Structure formats: structure tokens, C-alpha cells
Amino acid sequence: MNRYFQRRRTVAGLLAVVAVTAAIAGAGLASAVPALRGLSGHSATADPAINDAHFNKILTQILPDGTPKQRAQLKLIANSVHTDLNAFHAQFRTAHQRAYVLVLQPSIDRAGLEALRVEQVQQADRASRRIVQGLADAAEVLTPSQRVRLAAHLKAVHHKGAGL
Template sequence: MNQYIKRRRLLAGLLAAAAGTAAIAGAGLAMAGPAIHQAHGHSAAADPAVIDAHFDTLFPKILPDGTPKQRAELKMIAHSVHTDLNAFHAQFPTAHQRAHLLLLQSTVDRAGLEALRQEQVQQADLVSRRIVRRLADAAEVLTPSQRVRLAAHLKAAHRNGAGL
């Protein structure tokens, strides 16, 4: 498994924990874009049409009473999250190269490594804040009963080792 996928899975786990139970409805829907990548073995950005097709298949199963307006809003939120995660992932190779340069110098640049670490933590914090806001937005699109049903679906899918 390459480092990109490991980092992606780690970030996904951290973001899911940060979202909390209040945003579980949004978590399932908003994170579907990255889940599509893993399910189909992609490491690059998925085509928005692929994400839309995934949602068109997913919504009748987990949101059978969802209105067209809800579905459109949730798709928009998911695309926004997907865009943020792609931008965050796109900077990994540059950070990796910078770390190599800092480590391979004749003298290890500890200050440079620390600055790089802080920069990466700040970027992860910014992305996670945006995603948590969008998860809350997604949760607000749904009714309380829809959130309960979605939470049950996600719990069952997780228990069975399946994705969305």
C-alpha cells in the first residue's frame, strides 16, 4: 500500500472522529467521493460524473424519502468536500520531497522539519474544519428521522465491512 493511500485513510479516520455523532448523516454522504476512489482503486481525482452516479445509486437506498432539493444540496456538499480533499492530497508529494531534501542534507535540518510539520498540521486543521462545517451542513439538510436511518445504515455497513 503506498504512502498516499495510508495518509488518505489516516486523514479519513481522523476526520470521521472529529465530525462526531451529530454529523453522522453528513459524514456518510459528504465522504462518499473519497470512498469512491478507494472502492474503484483510483488515486487521482474522480470525475464528478462518477460521484454523481454513485449518489444516484446510493440515495434511493439510504434516503428513499429524500427530496430532489435535499439530494441536490447533498451532492453539492459532497463535491465541495471532495474538492478540498483532492487539493489537500495534491500537496503530499511536494511535502514528501521537501522532507527528503531536509533529511538528506549533510546536516539534518531539524528546524526545517519542524516548520514543515507545523505547515502540514495547519493545512490538515484547515481542511478538517471545512469538512466538519460541511458535515454539519449535510446533517442540517436531512430531517431528524432521515439522520437516524442514515446512522443505522452507516453502522450496519461499517459492521459488515462495507462502504456506503
């Protein structure tokens, strides 16, 4: 699996944890950066029950002192981010297909490829903004001590996945 998909999964999981701990991600919270993945490394699925169970597991691990209100808010944030990122991911897939078509033409359309590149950079920026918005929304739900714990967890997850 290439780094693009791994990072997307990591971001998705990160948002899931933040959404679980701060409301990405849902394990399926990745989209702007392909193939969603939970922080524990499980692939996101289309089954809401599986994603919900995974989210609850992550939330319990990272936010054992979370209130029912915090958990509900984080879940709403995670689901929203997950939905938005899935839409971004679908658009990225379509763009990749367009790139293949452009490259396989008898005559290379450099202007078309450049336009596609610019479009994808803008799309990645929109996805990145959505991820940051979700993280900020989730962080607002957490107390300062919960954010410290979340940051430590995310740092550990980041270092664990750095060798991938």
C-alpha cells in the same frame, strides 16, 4: 495501503454519503486524508460522471425518501467538500515531497522538518474543519429520522472498515 490513505478514503466516502445523504464527499470526497473512497469502497476518480453515478447510488441506498431538493443540496455540499479536500490532498503530497528532500540532505535540517510538521498539523486541522463543516451542512438538509438512518449506516461502515 497504509492507514492514512484508508482513513482519507473513509472520510471521503463518509462525506460522499453525507453529501449524498446530507449533501465529502462524492465518493471522491476524501482529500485531507489521502486517496478518496466511496462508502462502498470504490476509489474516487477524476471522471465526474462516475463520481456522480456513485453518489446517486449511495444516496438512493441511504436516503430513499429524500426529496429532489435534498438530493440537489447534498450534491452541492458533497461537490464543494470534495473540491476542497482535493486541494488539501495536493498540498499534503507536496509536503511529503518536501519532507523527503529535507531528510535526504547531507545535513538534517531539524528546524525545517519541525516547521513542515507544524504546517502539516495546521493543514490537517483546516481539512478536519472543512469535513466537519460539510457534515454539519449535510445534516441540516436531513430530517431527524434521516440523520438517525445515516448515523446507523455510517456506524456500520465504520465497524466494517475498523479491521482494515
